[in-house]
Amino acid sequence: MLAKKVAAKQESLLEPAAPQWANAEQVYLPMMPTPLASQPSPYIRVSWLQRPYGKVRSVKAASLHNGEEIFFRLEWNDPEKNDILTDSTFPDGAALLFPMGSDAPILTMGDKTHPVNAWHWRADLAEHGRNNVAHGLGSTVLSEKSHITCRASWDNGGWPWYTGVWRVVFCRPLSLPDQAAEAIQLKPGQEVRFGVAVWQGQNAERAGIKAFSQKWQRMMIEA
Ligand code: HEM
Numbered sequence: 001m002l003a004k005k006v007a008a009k010q011e012s013l014l015e016p017a018a019p020q021w022a023n024a025e026q027v028y029l030p031m032m033p034t035p036l037a038s039q040p041s042p043y044i045r046v047s048w049l050q051r052p053y054g055k056v057r058s059v060k061a062a063s064l065h066n067g068e069e070i071f072f073r074l075e076w077n078d079p080e081k082n083d084i085l086t087d088s089t090f091p092d093g094a095a096l097l098f099p100m101g102s103d104a105p106i107l108t109m110g111d112k113t114h115p116v117n118a119w120h121w122r123a124d125l126a127e128h129g130r131n132n133v134a135h136g137l138g139s140t141v142l143s144e145k146s147h148i149t150c151r152a153s154w155d156n157g158g159w160p161w162y163t164g165v166w167r168v169v170f171c172r173p174l175s176l177p178d179q180a181a182e183a184i185q186l187k188p189g190q191e192v193r194f195g196v197a198v199w200q201g202q203n204a205e206r207a208g209i210k211a212f213s214q215k216w217q218r219m220m221i222e223a
Contacts, residue, residue, distance in 0.1 A: 027061050031198060127151055147176055
C-alpha cells in the first residue's frame with residue numbers, strides 16, 4: 001500500500017468524505033476475533049466463551065500525507081452507531097497498531113523487547129484520539145498526551161443494503177520528537193507496517209475483545 005503525498009491541509013484531509021480519499025490507494029483487510037485463549041483475564045476467558053465477538057470481519061484502509069501530517073482512513077460496516085459509554089453500553093472503536101522497532105508480534109500486541117504503538121479512536125470521545133504503548137498482552141499504557149486527531153462519520157450505507165458504515169480518519173504529525181518513547185516516528189520515504197482492530201459497541205466489545213487484522217500490512221510513505 002502507498003500513502004500518497006498530497007497538497008492539502010489537515011482540515012480537508014480529516015474529512016472522511018474529502019475528495020482526495022477517492023484517489024488514495026485502498027486495501028481490504030480481513031479481520032478475525034482475537035483468540036480467546038490469549039486473553040490475559042480468566043474472567044474474560046470464561047464470560048466470552050459462549051458469546052461470539054469480533055463481529056467486524058473486514059476493513060478498508062487507506063492513507064495519505066501532506067509532508068507534515070499523516071492520515072489513515074478506515075471504513076467498515078456496522079449496522080448500528082454506538083457512541084455512548086455507560087455502565088452497560090459500549091462505544092464503537094477502532095485502532096491502528098505499529099511496531100515501534102524493526103519488528104514486533106501483532107498477535108500479542110508486541111512483547112517485552114518489541115513495543116508497539118496504538119492509535120485509538122472511540123466513538124464517544126469526539127475528535128480526541130488516544131495514544132497507547134504496549135509490550136505484550138496486559139501491558140497497554142495510555143499516554144497522558146496525544147497528538148492524534150480523529151474525525152468520524154456513520155451513515156446507513158444507502159440503497160440497496162442499508163448496512164451502516166463507519167468512516168474514521170486518524171491524523172497525526174509524522175514526526176513527534178517530544179514523544180519518541182511512546183509514539184512511532186514517521187517520515188516520507190519510509191516503509192512502515194500497521195495492523196487494525198475494531199470494537200463493535202453494540203456487542204459490548206472492549207479492550208481485548210475485538211476483531212483484528214492478523215498480519216502486518218506493509219505501507220510506503222511516498223517521498
Ligand atoms: C492490530 C491489532 C491490535 C490493535 C490495533 C490493538 C489495539 C488495542 C488498544 C488501542 C487497546 C487499548 C484499549 C482501551 O484502552 O480501551 C488494546 C487493549 C487490549 N488488547 Fe489489543 N490490539 C490488537 C491486537 C490484540 C490481540 C491479538 C489481542 C489478543 C488477545 C489483544 C488483547 C488486548 C487486551 C487484553 C487489551 C486490554 C489492555 C491490556 O490488557 O493490555 N489485542 N488493544
